[in-house]
Amino acid sequence: MLTRAFQLLDAFTPDRPELTLRELAARAGVPRSTTHRLVGELLAWGALERGPRGVRLGVKLFELGALAPTPNRLVAGASAHLHALREVTGLTANLAIREGGHLVYLDKIGARDLRVPHSRLGGRGALHATALGKAILAFSPQPDVDELLAHPLAALTRATITDPDALRTELARVRRAGAAYDLAESFDGLFCVAAPVRDRRGAAVAALSVTGATARAQAERFAPAVIATARTLERELDPGRRIAT
Template sequence: MTVQADAATPSAVLDRVSLVLDAFEGPGRLTLAQIVRRTGLPRSSAHRILERLVQLRWLRRDGRDYELGLRLMELGSLAVHQDRLHRAAVPFLHELHRTTGFVVHLAVLDGTDVVYLDKIGGRLAGAVPTRVGGRQPAHCTAVGKAMLAYAGAEGGDVFGAGPVRQRTRYSIASAAQLRAELAKVRTRGIAFEREESLSGFGCVAAPVGDIGQAVAAVSICGPVDRMAFDHRLAAPVRMTALGIWRNVEDGQVRVRPTLQQSRPLTVMPKARPAAALQARAADALQYV
């Protein structure tokens, strides 16, 4: 059985399949009627695509309800584990969690959202409603602000003149406020978030990338009354970001601090992230 709409080109077919899969963003199952409403596809076309995706194990059907299937989960897991950035980050993320006790996130920017590549948090993780593959509005999160700050002129204008989504009463409420916040991030090389995405929680984040760039960001998150929004948490987060980026290129890339370019940092050994973090902790304080 071939997934094909009448008079549709192959690219149009793929566009329709993408629409169907995108409809499943978020928790829960969907019925055919809900998918038709979310995609705008004709009912017959949506039904054909859904049934074929079930056969391919991309979706799973239970009665009248559809949900994401095992094949998509398998591919998603492979994508994460095959990603060079993620592989380089894993030992440093675990060490950051061990050192601070807070939930650790690794995220990338996708439009005006952040997408989480990893989350490590032990018992505290259940209190923070994030997940690998999940999204949050970038301007409400420390990882998002850490990346938007280095996204060029468009970073502070991602919302244009339109409304800004607020998650809590502390969330940034305007493009002008966001631009001012991103200027602070560029000045200190660290992004802070205090109850902007989740009441009672705060985050400290640093960009991962070469000087003036952010290909990703790493953060720690915990109860706001237990977070120190100064060098005590900024230093280990910043050092983790630096260590990840050096490890991305197998120790061949020398990364200078975002704020100062006094001298290159030495290469951090791949096999001993904990020792490297401790050895560089004092050096990091001058940059945060």
């Protein structure tokens, strides 16, 4: 029953933040009678609240999320660096972690004259189609990469890498360069350059990036700043450690 409650909570999306019981049951794939009963329990607990036309996620979930130590520590440590990256590059700066088969945006510092519509706080992105995701994958355990590549890779744009062998080659390039690129692979007209934030074993625990609208030659100019920022954040999160290579 707990699984079905999570299915209900996971049915809400940025474009559908409020749902009727009928819509919620259909989107979650949960029988309507079960949905009705679980919604009552979730409302009583505070995970859901009533809206003008249905139900929506409640403040209790925000309170619990604020207690998650790893994301909060990353956001607190990275905040000043993301603002600095935004000021230096004039681009949108992002921080993300891996969550299962997706990446989750923990922080986003928007540029004044550039709207990045496909990222939002708490939003998800495709690991294989984003610079942030590729930066994390390139420094992840091989079984995790193999598991991702065992499933079809969705094409988000015409430029998305969907061939597993091509993506393996791309990840090897990321490991050599220390930076990953998304050149209109997740959203037409936008690029992203990202670098991993690694633990002392060299495994990625997060990634940070800048996003803009330009060509690869210009995007590559921002890579040194992104890499240097990631290395600085690594040292601040774990002073005195030496990163495995």
